[in-house]
Amino acid sequence: MKVVIVGAGPAGIVTAKSLLENADANFPFDPVILEQEDDIGGTFRYRSYENANLVSSKQLTSFSDFRLPFSHPDHLTLEEYVEYLRDYCNHFKLQERIRLNSKVINVARHAKGGHVVSYVTRASRESEWSSKVNIIHAPYIALCTGLHVIPSMPAIPGIEHVISASKGSESPVVFHSHEYKKRSQLHGKRVMVLGTGETGMDLAYEAARGGAKEVVLCSRAGFLSFPKALNDFEFLGFSFDSKQPGVPIDSLITNLAETAYVHPWVASSHIRWFVSDFVIKRLLWVLTGTQAGCNQWVGELEPERLGRAYVFLNKSHKAMPYINRPYRNRPKYLDYISRYIDPPEDSPPQTNFTVDLAPFPTHFLPNGQAVFTASKRKDYIRMKDRDVRPELVIFATGYKQEFGFLDKDGGYPTPGEANIRNIVREGDEGVAFIGFVRPGVGAIPPIAEMQSFFWISLLKGRVRQPIPPPHYHLLVKDTARIKYGVDHSTYMSTLAKDIGVAPGLWELWREYGTHVLLCYCFGAAFTTFYRLVGPYKSDSAPAIIKTELWDTITRRGAIGNFIMGVIPMAFYLSLNAIAFGLGIIWTVAGGRVE
Template sequence: MTDEAHLQTAIPKKASTLIIGGGPAGLVSLKYVVEYGERWLEGEEPFLVEMESEIGGTFRWRGYENAELVSSKQLTCFSDFRYPLSAPDHPSLPNFVRYLNNYAEHFGITPYIHTSTKVISLNYVSDPKDGYKHVALLQRLDSYKENLGEPIEILAKRVIITTGLHVTPNIPLIPGLNTEPKSPNAPEWIHSSSYKTRSQLENKEILVLGAGETGMDLAYESIMSNLNSNKEIWMGIRNGFLSFPKVLNNFKVLGVTFDGNLPIDGLITNLFEDTYVHKWISQSNLRWFISDFIIKRVLWILTGTMAGCNQWVGELPKEKQGRAFVFLNKSSKAMKFLNKPYYNLSKIHKYFFHYIDDYQSSNQKQKQIEIVPFPKKINKDGIVIFNELPLHRKKEINWKSKICKPDLIILCTGYKQNFNWLGKGYPKGPEECEIRGICSEKDLSIGFIGFVRPGVGAIPPISEMQTQLFQLLSQNKISIPTSPETYHLLHSPTSRIQYGVDHSTYMSTLSRDIGSSPGLFELWREYGWFVLFVYCFGAAFPTFYRLIGPFKSEKAKGIVETELWETIQRRGLLGNIFMGVIPMAFYAVINITAYIIEKTWLFTAPLFGLPPPPDNIMQSKPHIKVKAT
């Protein structure tokens, strides 16, 4: 539907549910509201508003040339609308935007979408009637984002906020660059949200700031844009990062090259890691620490370093290297250019095991990215003065002998969220929502969907599970969940980002809250051994949580038996032994041991006058308290 067509479509004055934001989280929320929400009367149908002229969210409006998904299609797409098996594992961003548009058309939710419509404010109704608790002020926009007509006031029974994590650019202040007084020779600078094509990078010396996936992408794009020049490329980071390729391949083991093309986000199995996990094991995060310990040793064998996968620079402190603490950086294309001066694998080690850095041309071999600390300031000559390195990265000394005077600085420093448009009494973001970061028991008619980020995984399927839980809670179909929150990543208390979760643990927690977590006997009885096997060896794919429960889908069985089975087949016999059977057996022993200890304690406690075994062996992560409405 064109922008002009949307502008001619009248917005209802009432809505059973108002959804704000047209990215994946908004679309899947709208789909579930239309399919599973309470029936509405004529003139109060649910609808979605999106400020931009097209749907797609950050994938549409913050994308750039050559960008593609870093999470696999198997994990990223929604439970009942899948990519074909022939599609690449990591589609381009334009391809994924087409997928989202096809999703909206397939489920018939396009008529409920109003683009070029901005929410100015959202407030509680002072004297609510007929269940309409919220009043939103909307503004229609033209193609230049100028106001079109007078604001429109609408009433809503429920509101779902899906405006996303990538909204307002986070721009750190660097003296001499973007503060006053500005250096007279300060370089040009942009935030990564303004980057679109390689033409912006050609024939420039570039300093990329930030070591997230966008920072890695743009550092690589900077190199490739200047292959035939002598321009320098730098990458500045504060503390460190954890690098991992999004696809597991390019290992040479005893002379044999492993090229399995296995997306890493689909390698964690369900049985005894996500399901049938004893509460003590879950609360202690023991699974994360054990898997981190093992993975680091395997990485040393295969690549010679434990800091990341073939990562020789920019490492985190040793105590923070692991899935329990950070978001894995799955854009590894730039690592070969960062590693170059620091790569230190012995010939003996390389003879048996090593990671293959694929240099496609002789031009690439001549290039490198100089890793540097985060800037302290830009001096009057336009030269970057850097902060000192943290102690754990003291070996990175190349930059000290060079002058960094870039033509362009790209701030790949992330985004922040702005909820100033929310009126008095509303939670100011998901951190004030004590129910799984989705909503508050103070008011179950307002929900935040798509605001947690997985360490390894994808936000769209998490959003689908979140909106399922919100549907049930807001319709009073289930009680408020009270089980401990054992899914939070262990961020530093001073970290700017506090919304990280372990993907599989969070998905498993939501499935239990919803009542869609498959039991092994239940799966076997209804679907047979094959579906049961795929579930045990599969990752936390959203389709598994549509096999049973209130959102059970007839499509789920076929998807499990084809696409999800294919992901297990691709691991091969040895892969399934080392990535499936051995971890399952190991975690089975740990969980069964905890179960035996608990039952023994429970049985003997009365005999010896001891207290019963505790339900919680640790406190769950505290939430900011929500102000009373």
């Protein structure tokens, strides 16, 4: 059974590996990966820039049965992660399955079923594409091209005046963030960065550190800032600084009663998210003096969008000291109780340099001056009378999803139409979208691994039916631009239950003992947990859990595990027990729990 996988990024290679390992006499999967670039790695290889690091931890981002050694830092550089992907391909002998410099130009329905995949090749990245069209007939297609491929650059009236004002420049003065590669592009310039996602925040920091004359960072509607690791704070005289191993933020959410063993009524109400948001906001106020984010004094979201249930956490935190300077306002005496320690500035090029936060510009005047969207926001009030004339404008405005190679007459779905767990469209299970959801806190590669397991189970008829309704999507308005956000742990747990790999507590204790059981209860939704039982069981899982994943729990310390583990578990267990009891009464009365 030929399976054509489009894209050799993390999603593509883990899908190929999963298919190969789960091929059998009835489903002899024969995957081939078509990648238009000359190397694997996708976004991590071809849209990277100097000093870029993963904001998701190696513990969460690594695939379930191929881990990185303890000697590696928690957060890898992009070069290190691409090397990890290369080692993964070598270890599982995937190279022979990957056809580099192979560009898919058309996917069409075959008259007798399946698909006809047409692609062209080239000798190298510098070569022209061959005119010869190659054909593969395949019953299954896995689209693994990723969320970050086609740049999105919203139109801003007058942007051409910035170009006119910068005549004589040897390099582009208006470009998308994927074209940014090194600090020298920013040195000595008045820089405007459009977008406060993680890339935008990275670029603002790089401009500040790279000797830009001025940096203006523009935000549409605010952001929620958190560090990628909790280790730079003081509380009651105890210091937790960056010299100590921190706790990756994506490994803090516990499994028991918040992800595993959740009553359907509790899941559908999202009360777990609302309660954790309420608690986290109060803890942030005690620790940093603000509830808008972790030591975030400007750029706050609207109250109805502030929290885990609504947005993607921005874990690129290095620019926050530069952004906070004009706004931070906390009584000194509170800093003696607790405070967040800004990341150290090693020899900054300019003392007290500030990154100016501003709303998005509505337009640019003929002289190149930016005019900002009027509002009551603190940043607008501060910036409204400033004469901002950037010499360099970078669109850190994300990407859009387009699949021009899918035959328009073939009735192919889009990722938004994949109504079965955001992977396939009902009735068209032979076409899968792997890696097309984004977690609020978490990472796409481990999600892609679980999605590949789900797709294989679906093709083999092993997914439990009927499929329960989804309760994992982030809560957004119908008019929202991005609707593919999910809660990482809830989504992973949902897929695990669907395919029969979510372990039971008694089952875990009986087969693996107390150590693995405790790690599962206190740990985050690591993919390795879902390889302890069921059809994707791995012999390497117990050892990984007892060592590497156990380390993420012990790092929290006794106090941290009590606050972030025992208390939430006790509360949510009680809440689920109440729902369970009410569900029994409701069932006896003739109702139905769904």
